[in-house]
Amino acid sequence: MLLIGATFYFLLRKAPLKEMAAAILQANVSYLLLGFSIMVIYVILEGVCIKATMHRMGERPSILRCIGYAFVGFYFSGITPSASGGQPAQIYFMAKDRCNVSHSMIALLLISSVYQISMLIYGVFMYALQYHFLAQSVVQIKWLLLLSTAINIICVMLILLALFFPKRLRECSHTILKGLYYIKACKKINVWQGKMDKLFSEYEAGAMYIRNHPLLIGKLFIITMIRLTLLYLVPFFVYLSLGLKGHTALQMVAMQAILTVAVSALPLPGSVGVSESVFLLLFGMLFTPSFLLPAMLLTRGISFYAVLLLSGGIFSLSSGLKLYKQKEWVV
Structure with missing residues (x-):
């Protein structure tokens, strides 16, 4: 909350608030609702990916539960640095629903690696397709874009190593345990090695199963x-809601694809601060000055903050229902 407050203070402290509020209030609500709807579908489709992957490994969570894991x-991911809390939380809730932990890890790693690879491919393709349109704007964030791309490539390589060479991970875990034992940070090394070996045996079986089902990867x-595409269309619907014309959906999608790659690897919760700043830099050529700040607020409001609130509400409601069913509800 402090980061969000600081971000909007610095971005809006010199802004003409009355004019900005007037621009937001005149926005066409239908287009904004359409933008929010495609973001909900965006999250739901992650649940579809979870369902498909877990199903292939013999797990049978319902589609509603998988959509819940996605939210x-x-x-x-939105409230933790580098989205580091998303997958552990998903694994925790999947384990609560009696899903095999190693299968959950494999499924989420696969979905994550496919997402990062797809994001990079999408960004490169759009940059090549719309080079003359994007070149001038991208110069402003060149070093940020290069850094983020390099980090994403390294992360993808590590994830693929985990999926396709899990034996290396087993060896690394043994080395780490021996190091901890040497500095007396781990006393029962044999017990821990046994637990790790059991986990990695299940992990290797799950990874092998996925490698033998290339159609699943294609589907993902x-x-x-x-x-x-749904995520990248949000700025276009905001553009339409403000009554603006002159730029195409393809141009908006290309610009948002570059923005997403540029901020994706930064260790900030939900890329708060940097996403808003980069939006103002890149989309300045698409939105007139009087509409740029309102467009940023509406785009981020739809694509992140509104969905974050919805996800938090779904999480709180589902947690409350579980407590009620377990008769642990405290009045």
């Missing part, structure tokens, strides 16, 4: 490309 992931790529 939990969005919520905890298709769904992920659809998800990214």
Whole structure:
């Protein structure tokens, strides 16, 4: 909350608030609701990916539970640095529903790696397709874009190593345990090695199963490309809601694709602060000065803050229902 408050203080402290409020109030609500709806579908489609992957490994969570895991992931990713809390929270709730932990880890790692690879491919393709349109704006964030791209490539390589060479991970875990034992930070090394070996045996079996089902990976790529397209269309619907004309959906999608790649690897909860700043830099050529700040507020409000609130509400409601069913509700 402090980061969000600081971000909007610095962005809005010199802004003409009355004119900005007037621009937001005149926005066409139908287009804004359409933008919010596609963001909800964006999260739901992650649940579809979870369902498809877990199903392939013999797990049978319902589609509603998988959609719930997707909203939990969005919520905890949005409030933790580098989205580090999303997958652990999903694994925790999947374990609560009696899903195999190693299968959950494999499923989420696969979905994450496909997402990152798709995001990079999408960004490169759009940059090549709209090079003359994007070149001038991208110069302003060149070093940020290069840094983020490099970090994403390294992360993808590590995830693929985990999926396709899990034996290396087993060896690394043994080395780490021996190091901890040497500095006396781990006393029962044999017990821990046994637990790790059991986990990695299940992990390797799950990874092998996925490697033997390439059609699943193809399906995830298709769904992920659809998800990214939905995410990247949000600025276009905001553009239409403000009654603006002159730029195409393809141009908006291309600009948002570059923005997403540029901020994706930064260690900030929900990329708060940097996303808003980069939006103002990149989209300045698409929105007139009087509409730029309102457009940023509406786009981020739809694509992040509103969905974060919805995800938090779904998480709180589901947690409350579980407590009630377990008769742990405290009045």
